[in-house]
Amino acid sequence: MMLVRGLLVESFYIPSGSMEPTLTAEDRILVNKIGGVSSLQRGDLVVFDGTSTFADRAAGPGSRQDGQTPVIAQMVEMMGSMASRLSIRLNESDYVKRVVGLPGDHVVCCDPRGLLTVNDIPVDEPYRYPGDKPSDLTFDVTVPAERIWVMGDHRSVSADSRAHLGDPGGGMVRLDDVIGRAGMIYWPPGRVGTVHAPTSLAGIPVRPVGQGHS
Numbered sequence: 001m002m003l004v005r006g007l008l009v010e011s012f013y014i015p016s017g018s019m020e021p022t023l024t025a026e027d028r029i030l031v032n033k034i035g036g037v038s039s040l041q042r043g044d045l046v047v048f049d050g051t052s053t054f055a056d057r058a059a060g061p062g063s064r065q066d067g068q069t070p071v072i073a074q075m076v077e078m079m080g081s082m083a084s085r086l087s088i089r090l091n092e093s094d095y096v097k098r099v100v101g102l103p104g105d106h107v108v109c110c111d112p113r114g115l116l117t118v119n120d121i122p123v124d125e126p127y128r129y130p131g132d133k134p135s136d137l138t139f140d141v142t143v144p145a146e147r148i149w150v151m152g153d154h155r156s157v158s159a160d161s162r163a164h165l166g167d168p169g170g171g172m173v174r175l176d177d178v179i180g181r182a183g184m185i186y187w188p189p190g191r192v193g194t195v196h197a198p199t200s201l202a203g204i205p206v207r208p209v210g211q212g213h214s
Helices: 002-007 070-085
Strands: 009-013 028-032 045-049 094-101 106-109 139-142 147-151 178-187
Touching: 009 178, 045 147, 094 106
Parallel strands: none
Antiparallel strands: 009 028, 028 178, 045 094, 045 178, 094 147, 106 139
16 A cells, blocks of 8 residues: 555645645645656646755755764654655645646746736636735746746745746756646545646647747
C-alpha cells in the first residue's frame, strides 16, 4: 500500500487560504502522480517542490541547519516522510497553485478590460476568489521551455509566480519540480469532491515554444 501511494497518489494538507475558494485551509487533497508533466493542462492544480523557485535556498525548509549532523539530518528527513503519509504538512517548500501558463505561452495582465490573457485570449476565471482582481501586479511574460507559470485562486493573498518575477527563473516553476496534479478533496467530509481544470483555460490553443506573439 505504501508503494502504491508513493508511486501513484500522495496526500497533502492545505495550510492556507491562497487557493480559496477552490481549496480552503485544512483541506486534504489526493495528488495524482500518474502521467507526469506530459499531460499537464492549463487550469490544473499542481503540487510542486518550490525549493529552487519559491523558497529561500540559503536557509530554506528542508536544508540542513547549522550544527546538524548527517545522522540527525537523516532522522529529521525520515520523520518528515512519515508525517507526510499522515497528511501532516512539515515540508514548507511544497506548494499548490493553478497552472496558468504552459511552455511557450504568453501570459499578460491585464488587458484594457482588466482581464488576464493567455496567448492574446482573455480568460474568464470563475474559480478566482470573489472580489479579487486578476492581479494587482501587472506583468507580461512568455513561459520558457520546461517551465510553467502558476497563480493562486485567492490572488490578493497568494505569493505565486508574480511574487518571484525578479528572482532567478522569473517565478517560472520547473516541470521537473512538479510532484503531481490535485485530483480530489477527501477531507473534511463536507468538502469531498473532484478537482477539474476549467475549460476557460484548458481550451486555449497551445503555442509552441519560441513562436512570437502579436
